[in-house]
Amino acid sequence: MDSAAGRFRHPPPGRARCGARGLRAHPGRPGPSGRLAGSLRVTWRVVLIACLALVVALGIRWLMPTDRSATPPISMPDTQFDYTLSDYSARFRDAEDRVELTLSGPRLEHVWAERVARLQAPEFHIEPEDADWRGSSDTGRVLRDDEMLVLEGNVTLVHRAERGEIRVQTERLRYDRRARTITSDTPVAITQAESRLQSGGLRIELDKNLLELTDGVQGELDPAVAGSAGPDADAGGAGDSS
Numbered sequence: 001m002d003s004a005a006g007r008f009r010h011p012p013p014g015r016a017r018c019g020a021r022g023l024r025a026h027p028g029r030p031g032p033s034g035r036l037a038g039s040l041r042v043t044w045r046v047v048l049i050a051c052l053a054l055v056v057a058l059g060i061r062w063l064m065p066t067d068r069s070a071t072p073p074i075s076m077p078d079t080q081f082d083y084t085l086s087d088y089s090a091r092f093r094d095a096e097d098r099v100e101l102t103l104s105g106p107r108l109e110h111v112w113a114e115r116v117a118r119l120q121a122p123e124f125h126i127e128p129e130d131a132d133w134r135g136s137s138d139t140g141r142v143l144r145d146d147e148m149l150v151l152e153g154n155v156t157l158v159h160r161a162e163r164g165e166i167r168v169q170t171e172r173l174r175y176d177r178r179a180r181t182i183t184s185d186t187p188v189a190i191t192q193a194e195s196r197l198q199s200g201g202l203r204i205e206l207d208k209n210l211l212e213l214t215d216g217v218q219g220e221l222d223p224a225v226a227g228s229a230g231p232d233a234d235a236g237g238a239g240d241s242s
Contacts, residue, residue, distance in 0.1 A: 084109050092177070100127050100177060101149065103142070117142040124149065126175055126182065131206045133159050133182065137173070147177040157182070164193035166211075168202065180206040188213065194222040 085108040092101040107120040119140035126133040138153030150172070157168035171186040182204040190197045190213070200215025 082110060082112055094177075098129060101125070101175070102128065103140075103149075105140075115144045117144070122151070124151070124175075127206060131159075131209075133157055133204070135168075135173075149175040149177070151175075155184075161192065166190065166192045170202065173202075182206070190219075192222075194220070196220045 087106060088108045089104040090102070090108075091099050092103075094100045102125040103119065103122055105119055105122040109118045110116075111118065119142065121136070121138065122140040123136045124134065124140070128134075135151075135155065135157040137151035137155040140152065141150045142148075143150065151174075152172050155168075155170050155173045157170075157173060159166040159168075168184075168188060168190050170184045170188045173182065173184045175182050182202070184202040186201070188199050188202045190199075190202075197213060197217060197219035199213035199217040201213070203212045203214065204210070205212075
């Protein structure tokens with residue numbers, strides 16, 4: 001402003017008014033930092049909206065009725081190959097998840113085509129929490145389809161009783177997990193305390209706690225042991241007893 005003439009004086013062209021520009025504020029025209037913050041806020045809003053939409057879509061899909069009966073049941077796959085185990089230990093459980101058989105030994109060979117597991121020098125324990133029969137043999141076989149354990153060669157079967165340990169020795173023994181029986185069709189020798197018995201066969205019914213000798217039973221039976229607790233002995237078949 002020209003104080004003498006009372007008029008405003010315009011600055012000459014080409015001269016920048018740096019001071020005025022530095023002091024002015026333009027709330028409607030954000031600078032670079034303002035534009036970046038605004039774009040970040042918009043991006044997070046978009047992401048949040050997209051996530052909410054995805055959650056809603058998944059919830060609606062889950063609530064919609066579907067034909068779940070067509071889904072096939074999941075089952076454990078069968079091992080369709082041969083394998084060998086060294087220093088193995090295995091447990092077999094019944095339908096109530098109780099241990100009904102344990103096996104251990106230096107070697108197990110599984111033959112898938114025969115569905116048979118061949119055992120070398122197995123040690124076994126039949127129903128450790130109930131009947132409690134244990135022993136060993138030279139060889140053995142687990143027949144998977146029949147749920148049967150077959151023991152062969154120097155088979156020893158032991159059961160703890162109140163009046164003394166019952167020891168059974170034979171060449172072949174079968175444990176049927178379904179029937180819950182232990183049987184032998186080869187000559188059997190049984191000892192308990194002073195009792196000595198021999199027979200051509202053996203049958204143990206685990207449900208009845210009954211031990212039955214068959215086919216030519218003979219030997220010596222201690223009267224004190226005959227009335228002891230443990231499996232009830234039944235000497236059946238023809239033969240001599242002294």
